[in-house]
Amino acid sequence: MKYVSEFRDPALAQSLATAIAREVDPARSYAFMEFCGGHTHAIFRYGVQDLVPSNVRFVHGPGCPVCVLPMRRLDDALELAERHGVILATYGDMMRVPGSGRRSMLTARGAGADIRMVYSPLDALALARDNPGRQVVFMGIGFETTTPATGMAILTARAQSLTNFSVFCNHVLTPPAMEHVLAAPGIALDGFLGPSHVSTVIGAGAYRPLVAQYGRPMVIAGFEPLDVLQSVLMLVRQVNEGRREVENQYSRVVTEAGNTRAKEVIEEVFALRETFEWRGLGSVPRSARAIRPELADFDAEARFAISEKQSREVKSCECPAILRGVKQPKDCKLFGKACTPETPMGACMVSSEGSCAAYYTYRRAETMAEMEAAE
């Protein structure tokens, strides 16, 4: 139990681990998908896998927005910055993600493109106000947690008549991605750890139809390691008792309905795309947001002519299968060799929420040893 001392309440961590070990049925296995990359990170950082019995397995889900963005969309963003001469404002997570030909926002910036790292869409609005002679495009990316912020920025731009601000919208939805994973063949899941912050926006109620249809337990989990441990215990109990419910471990923050005002902003600004391409999942119907036609002035895709292009993923990169939960980083022959956080071949190695980055940072030696043993 080498990690327990790092928990905020080591005694509680220990007693949760003991309870899980006591209640797990040794005759069966438990595969739980943590959807959110933030949970993936916490599980690795605190060694949660080592605190649970070996027949309880975490399957890492596609809830890392940078990882699931298809290369084509990144190439489009690079084109906006390079060909259309805009100021491209983006979250830091995007800077090192490799696009076609291993080019990234960082290399494009080095070659003269005006790409700025921002903490918030508010900073992108400020860039537009401070540079009235330039077009500013904000790279909107993320699940339901970051969508309201992008929506608010668009409403603010409209209220302030900012004619040089637009958004390249790549926002995606959690429940359709979960459904896609559940409906896919070849993956056996016994339950989901539901995301913390996405759920503060969409509410616990958003998952009920999914849980009813697919009959898998769901526990919405806080993002601290103690939350994750407690949620695993709740999932184990659901499985053992044959219950298939949405439970809310993070009830101190997440409500049934979520944040009504944030949901209203999303509805006011965004429509659903009929379909959207995800890295790893392919085309997922009604899984992404687009800016409503009446707000087309603030939609970079309506404002700039973005060329058709063929984006090519790195052939041997296993990111797609890893994002679906059907492969692990150790199954990728690039891991730790050609692909490291310093020289990433795929997005899963770039983002701190990506599975490969988590394995590399916290379990590199074990993973490399497993790879050698398999050769």
Added chain:
Amino acid sequence: MCLAIPAQVVELLPDGMATVSAGGITRSVSVALVDDVALGDYVLLHVGYALHKISAEEAEATLKMMAEAGLIEEELGAGQ
């Protein structure tokens, strides 16, 4: 991008904005998505927008954990 930081409201500004403080860093953020934010409240902060009010105990415990992990400055974009 996906982390949320608990921050305390230290000043209410016009246009749904507020000054908040977290881990010794102050920032101007939007509180337009949360109802009835008052001075001294703790909010969960996401990319510059408060999404939820939380209790002081919850906020302090989380901030302590994040400070130990060195996450606050990284997330608040300090020093940019």
